[in-house]
Amino acid sequence: MTLILGISAFYHDSSVAILRDGEVVAAASEERFTRKKHDASFPRNALRECLQMADADVGDLDYVGFYEKPFLKFDRLLETYLAYAPAGYGSFFRAIPRWLQTKLHLPREIRKQLGKQYKRRIVFCEHHESHASSAFFPSPFDEAAILTIDGVGEWATTSWGVGRGNRISLKNEIRFPHSLGLLYSAFTYFCGFRVNSGEYKLMGLAPYGEPKFVDLIFKHLIDVHDDGSYRLNMDYFSYCHSLRMTDRKMERLLGAARRNPNEPIRQVDMDLAASIQRVTEEVVLRMAQYVFDQTKLDSLCMAGGVALNCVANGRLLREGPFKQIWVQPAAGDAGGALGVAWLIWHQLLGKPRVANALSAQPTSLLGPPADREVDVQALRESGAVTRHLPLDDELYTTVVKLLAGGNVVGWVQGKMEFGPRALGGRSILGDPRNPEMQSIMNAKIKRRESFRPFAPSILEAHSQDYFEIPGGDSSPYMMFTFDVQEKRRLPVDQSIPPSIERGRQSHSDLPAITHVDYSARVQTVSQQRHPRFYGLLRKFYEETGCPAVINTSFNVRGEPIVATAADAYRCFMATEMDALVIGNVLMLKTEQPESARQSSQRELRELEPD
Missing domain, CATH: 3.90.870.20 (Carbamoyltransferase, C-terminal domain)
Structure with a gap:
């Protein structure tokens, strides 16, 4: 019997997952037990509960995996701070102490949190590898294209690849600061919602508005190529060098001030929500078409925070080239705990995989x-x-x-x-x-x-x-x-325009x-x-x-x-x-x-x- 623990921690929605001989025994997020939404601390409570479900203790674990590579992420942070210096000093000053204390010493920190009972190997995979693994390995497909889209991992913000049998292979990626997820989050911030938790509010607000800003966004903010790759115009975004997503230049472009979170929602917020939702859907459709053209596969697996945009997913299923689409139910960072665990089982240990018609995650309970x-x-x-x-x-x-x-x-x-x-x-x-x-x-x-x-x-x-x-x-x-x-x-x-009143x-x-x-x-x-x-x-x-x-x-x-x-x-x-x-x-x-x-x-x- 092989017991594998996957961990997602220290950034957003810390979680753990436990596999026994490749089967999911338990998975849970720390926020559910601490009652702190999106808790990023080490998931010790989730670990305790999941070990209890597995009828095991830390000493029984054969492998422990972490869902990304901290040194690669630190490399990206340093390069970004240097590129924008001295503008990024404030966020740099806030971030570095935590990195020096904990995040650069994750093997030590993980062993400490496991109570020093675990003496075996700790495996680190790249962030988008964990997303891709969480998307393909539990899916009902023997082979499928893979598309992962989020804010940012280490460097990658979007990646695509192929899964066959018990292997995944990522072919290409788009790198920070160019990010469809961060573009959506920038509009989440501009419309007065909280980044990393308010994106689904923006998605729900979109149908009340009209997509009046679509052409402006494509002209000034994002350049999308025929192959689905894209670049953001970073002149309008401040997330590289400050704790804000946008600044006054974005307000001048859009002709509106950022909404204060305590202020009523305006018609312009509804129209901006409708516009960025439409842009996101168009970019996802174009990327999916390119991935289909490259792979010629009928099935697609998706993960990453943008894969939680169920409106874009629905449109992709209706209008896109793939006959079947499977989206990881825990598509955000929490699902990375599952991803790294399956990556260890199939890719590192070479264990076979038999696709299940109901998926290997049939209920996500x-x-x-x-x-x-x-x-x-x-x-x-x-x-x-x-x-x-x-x-x-x-x-x-x-x-x-x-x-x-x-x-x-x-x-x-x-x-x-x-x-x-x-x-x-x-x-x-x-x-x-x-x-x-x-x-x-x-x-x-x-x-x-x-x-x-x-x-x-x-x-x-x-x-x-x-x-x-x-x-x-x-x-x-x-x-x-x-x-x-x-x-x-x-x-x-119909005389009432798209609005909350309608x-x-x-x-x-x-x-x-x-x-x-x-x-x-x-x-x-x-x-x-x-x-x-x-x-x-x-x-x-x-x-x-x-x-x-x-x-x-x-x-x-x-x-x-x-x-x-x-x-x-x-x-x-x-x-x-x-x-x-x-x-x-x-x-x-x-x-x-x-x-x-x-x-x-x-x-x-x-x-x-x-």
Whole structure:
């Protein structure tokens, strides 16, 4: 038996993954346990939980891998600082002490964090190798093209290659400072959202605007070549030499000032969001076409932070040259922990790989469970009032009645999802037929911006009846947006221009999950992948005739997705959620003690807004 630990740490979304003989045993991000969103510290809590799931300790590990090469990254930082000196002194002064203390001594630091029990080899791979590995090795393809796009690793920001059998080979790359991910982040920053966490807000805002700035962006900010390669005009970006993404020159070009995060969203922000989203899609399509022309392969695997742009992914699936696309559910840096572990197993050790039709990551439910009796008993001892519903059918019937009655239900089942999408393990559920449910859940539950859309989870067998899903009916990871079928759409007042006001109209017979552009980020649910979540959706369909529910991540603005039963109960009590289900245990808000509500609200108020 070979036990491999993969680590992603010290930069963004620190995570660990454990493979046993090439199979994923566990994977989790540190933020879920520390409750610090995007926690970059060494993932000691995630490591403890994953080792427990693997029934192992540090001394049992055969290999440890780290998802990038720190010396190459340090080389890039030094060269960048020197190129922009003295302008970059401020950011240089802030970064270097941490590098000298920790990041340049990662082998020592990793062994220290592992408690000096690990005496074997530590393997370092390049950042985009870990992305490529995380994309191809768990995919259902024997061979496929690979495309990885993010902000920046060591030097690479975009790379492409090929995976065959148990090997990956990267052919070419685009290097820092030219980065599609950083271009998108620059507009995220300009529109007043936080870099590295607000990009999905910008994506959600885009359909409310008009892409008025597309030509200007292509003319002044990014030069895209026929082969999909590109260069940014660095005169307009300041991320190389400051802690800001853009400066006054960008404001003069766009004819608008950067939005302060505390100010209302403007029409120009919507138009900028629509424009950079369109530009991103066009560049991704052009890169994918070039990769297809070079490889002549029908399948594509993707990873990297830009691969979390489900709108671009959906357009690539509809309009691009590839017949099949598989996107790593943890496509950001967290997935690098999986990537380096698989790279060690297949590429270093030469172990064979057999492609699985369901993929080697069939559900991405890879974290620790939260519905054990001991977890629920601890809640009871703290004062929670619970109802035990031992039969699945009784549980499903009760929850369906709550949902159909306009209630919002927290749903915690089994293992925790790895990656940013809630897939039925740590979810908040609602009735998608209710036209008020989007505003209710945004304002009273998620405590986030009113324009943010919600995603549907739908029975896989009924997905084509509601959504235009090219190439089949399966989208289990919520990584693509699809258009709502024409027959489901409702007419809207076209005299209202694309805006948040137009978005308040019902756009389909599932109004709570249909975005202003008639799209939705879809998760299809099958009995094979998600048996309990499938059972709930099946019962909802039988009782209401609707095969879908709203499925959003179980957290509020500023906090990570809940990990434990205690996290879920605190979030439940601090919001206006109506019911909480953990395993087969139901908790109704009206039956809970007022003291629990007050203490939970105090804890959530301490979280820094995202």
